[in-house]
Amino acid sequence: MITARITKGENLGKKFRDSIPNIESGVQKEVMRLALKMTGVVMGKLSGAVLNVRTGRLRRSIHPEWEFKPGYSGATVGSNVEYAAIHEFGGTIRFPSRPLKIYTKNYKNGESKSWVMQKGKRMYGGGGESKAYELHMPERSFLRSALREMTPEIIESLRKAVATELQKISQ
Numbered sequence: 001m002i003t004a005r006i007t008k009g010e011n012l013g014k015k016f017r018d019s020i021p022n023i024e025s026g027v028q029k030e031v032m033r034l035a036l037k038m039t040g041v042v043m044g045k046l047s048g049a050v051l052n053v054r055t056g057r058l059r060r061s062i063h064p065e066w067e068f069k070p071g072y073s074g075a076t077v078g079s080n081v082e083y084a085a086i087h088e089f090g091g092t093i094r095f096p097s098r099p100l101k102i103y104t105k106n107y108k109n110g111e112s113k114s115w116v117m118q119k120g121k122r123m124y125g126g127g128g129e130s131k132a133y134e135l136h137m138p139e140r141s142f143l144r145s146a147l148r149e150m151t152p153e154i155i156e157s158l159r160k161a162v163a164t165e166l167q168k169i170s171q
Helices: 012-049 057-061 084-089 144-170
Strands: 063-069 072-078 091-095 102-106 112-118 121-124 133-137
Touching: 012 057, 012 063, 012 072, 012 144, 057 084, 084 091
Parallel strands: none
Antiparallel strands: 063 072, 091 133, 102 112, 112 121
């Protein structure tokens, strides 16, 4: 027969219940730290590793948001820029045909020339409409790839945060 006895365990249940707010607080701090770190990783990907910077608007839009309530601690890193999703997931952008604006210049000698602007160049004559076309965008993940890279660190950091608080109970 094996007999086990827990010494000093009479108050263990109470200690555990009392430590839950401390555990949640430790996890919340770690979630905030990790979200801020992931924001930096994503911004790094948008600085040339995945996409090259043109205006910096997408990179500046990356921000963390966190939500904490009893029993739940979570964070989201994302962007509210309308073209972030097409870069992240790839896809097709459809451009419909549209009327072309005709420009006219009247010269002092009575001559006039008309043209339309197409792709930044003057196209003489014509008018009418531009052709409809599609632009195929490849997937260039900067959010999901950052999460994949950081997943082992996230798991380990959250384990350590909980273990640190649980260790305080046994002391």
